[in-house]
Amino acid sequence: MTPVSAAVWLLFLVVLVSSVGVKWRIPQPALLVLAGFLLSFSSPFHHFHLDSRTFFALFIPPLLFADAWLIPKRELRKNLYSVILLGFGLVFATVAATGFFVHWMIPAIPLASAFVLGAVLSPTDTVALSALISRISLPQRLVYVLAGESLINDASGLVSFKFALGAILQGHFTWADAGRDLLWVTAGGLLTGFVIAYNIHWFRQLLTHRGMENPTLQTSLSLVTPYFAYMAANSFGASGILSVVAAGLYAGVSDVRDLSGSLRLHAASVWNMLTFVLEGFVFLLLGLQLRRVFSAISPIPVLHLITYSLLLTTVIILVRMLWVFPFSRISWMLNRIHARNLPPPSWKSVFLAGWIGxxxxxxxxxALAIPLEVHGKPFPGRDLIIFFSGSVILLSMSTVILTLEPLARWLNIKDSGETAEEEQMARLEANQKALAFLSARAADETLNEHQRDLLNRIASEYVLRIRELEERKEGSDNVRKSLEEETAFRIQALQEEKRALHHLREEHRIDDQTLRRILRDLDLVEAGIRSYQPR
Known part of the structure; x- marks a missing residue:
């Protein structure tokens, strides 16, 4: 099978499996990993292999960039201490605890190789985490902390991996060198990401000011931003992951502030489709690799392998639990320096944060990037490291999938509704400001009667919206029902327009170009109507 044919079939499978997941409310990551694993036994994909560096460079940068773009920056600042203690401190604790435990459990694995495994297993996965926790209503503060942690610990975990691997390949390790490298990798990656994102945003603004505000062109520039950030940082030894995260954080602020509405809408639709496809490919390819990973350990008794994997996964969960409880309290005390009224995290939320890893x-x-040989000899414990990596991925994902929703119900953990209230307040205040502006303009004596009638007609729509928002705040829904009826009638009228246009096309009274142009205008109107349906 050619690479193009394989890509087409994999894309079709992503869509098919994701549709099944949506229909039956089954987490898509689990279904896609399982589908990929089963597909690896078929003859066309039996020997399928994707180089780990190619896989990483192709799929991870845009997905991390999108997550960093979307994460609320205010909440990230408010929970910065929690994110840092989890994203850096917990990673290093996991590397140390896992390394010593694996070397004690299997003495045949040298301590240095055990630390490599600890570094490989230390970061949580941003894509899997987002896909799994989006299914249920969790407290927003918990969601933001976990999202911020997963963005940061990818970088710190890979830095730890680089140090552990370097100790084996070079035969020595010093804390001074490690500290300097960590500072360089972190600072260099962050700075590179900000510089790349700033310059691309400046270029996009320049194109806009020169009359070249083309949505396709502008969105294409946003698509290449994560790849430029990743490649630039990696080219001089800094963290490509942190560079992508920094670029996404900067773009998330500057795009919302400076881009026009049409550009944001176009970019959002393109990025939504891209992240759906890339996330699907990531989990499907993950499943495709697992058969080859597991087959490399066939000489070892299966019962021993299962026992080791279960023990290792348990240790990782215990380390996370033992870390989050004391350090959640420490981060809360640090956060209170800036926010005196910040309530302490409940033990239930802390427990859930420890469970979701x-x-x-x-x-x-x-794991797949570990070299086959070191100094002319096989890399010590490489096959076991890869096997344990695949096992922990499956066990951690399965554990969260099976237990997260019932555990959240049992602990009675759910979103407090603060985000919805904040959105309600923002909508109400924005509409009131707009109405005040229209009222002031209508009072302008230089306007003619026709202009004043136009302003009053627009103002009446805002009055209705404000009444609907105020009623929702008070628990009433009379205006909401009226707006829903109006929305339904408007959409029915638009559909009748579209049927008339198709009828004209069938009678050859208009051509395809005319049909597409008018349909595009009607589609935009319909999208605007549907987007404001009361929730």
Whole structure:
């Protein structure tokens, strides 16, 4: 099978499996990994292999960039201490605890190789985490902390992996060198990402000011931003992952502030489709690699392998639990320096944060990047490291999939509704400001009667919206029902327009170009109507 044919079939499978997941409310990551694993036994994909570096460079940058773009920056700042303690401190604790435990459990694996495994298993997976926790309503603060942690610990985990691997390849390790490298990798990656994102945003603004505000062109520039950030940082030894995260954080602020509405809408639709496809490919390819990973350990008794994998996964969960409880309190005390009224995190939320530690694509990509040989001899414990990586991915993902929803119900953990209230307040205040502006303009004596009638007609729509928002705040829904009826009638009228246009086309009274142009205008109107349906 050619690479193009394989890509087409894999894309079709992503769509098919995702549709099944949506229909039956089954987490798509689990279904896609399982589908990929089963597909690896078929003859066309039996020997399928994707180089880990190619996999990493192709799929991870845009997905991390999108997550960094979307994460609320205010909440990230408010929970910065929690994110740092999890994203850096927990990673290093996991590397140390896992390394010593694996070397004690299997003495045949040297301590240095055990630390390599610890580094591989230390980062949680951003893509898998987002896909799994989006299914249920969790407290927003918990969601933001976990999302921020997963963005940061990809970088710190890979830095730890680089140090552990370097100790084996070079035969020595010093804390001074490690500290300097960590500072360089972190600072260099962050700075590179900000510089790349700033310059691309400046270029996009320049095109806009020169009259070249083409949505396709502008969105294409946003698509290449994560790849430029990743390649630029890697080219001089800094963290490509942190560079992508920094670029996404900067773009998330500057795009919302400076881009026009048409550009944002176009970019959002393109990025939504791209992230859906890339996330699907990541989990499907992850499943495709697992058969080859597991087959490399066939000489070892299966019962021993299962026992080791279960023990290792348990240790990783215990380390996370033992870390989050004391350090959640420490981060809360640090956060109170800036926010005196910040309530302490409940033990239930802390427990859930400790339980949700999904491993995924970054772990497997790092494991597969381990060289076959070191100093002319086989890399010590490489096959076991790769096997344990695949096992922990499956076990951690399965554990969260099976237990997260019932555990959240049992602990009675759910979103408090603060985000919805904040959105309600923002909509109401924005509409009131707009109405005040229209009222002031209508009072302008230089306007003619026709202009004043136009302003009053627009103002009446805002009055209705404000009444609907105020009623929702008070728990009433009379205006909401009226707006829903109006929306339904408007959409029915638009559909009748579209049927008339298709009828004209069938009678050859208009051509395809005319049909597409008018349909595009009607589609935009319909999208605007549907987007404001009361929720």
């Amino acid at each position: 999904v491993r995924g694509a970054v772990t497997l990509a790092a």
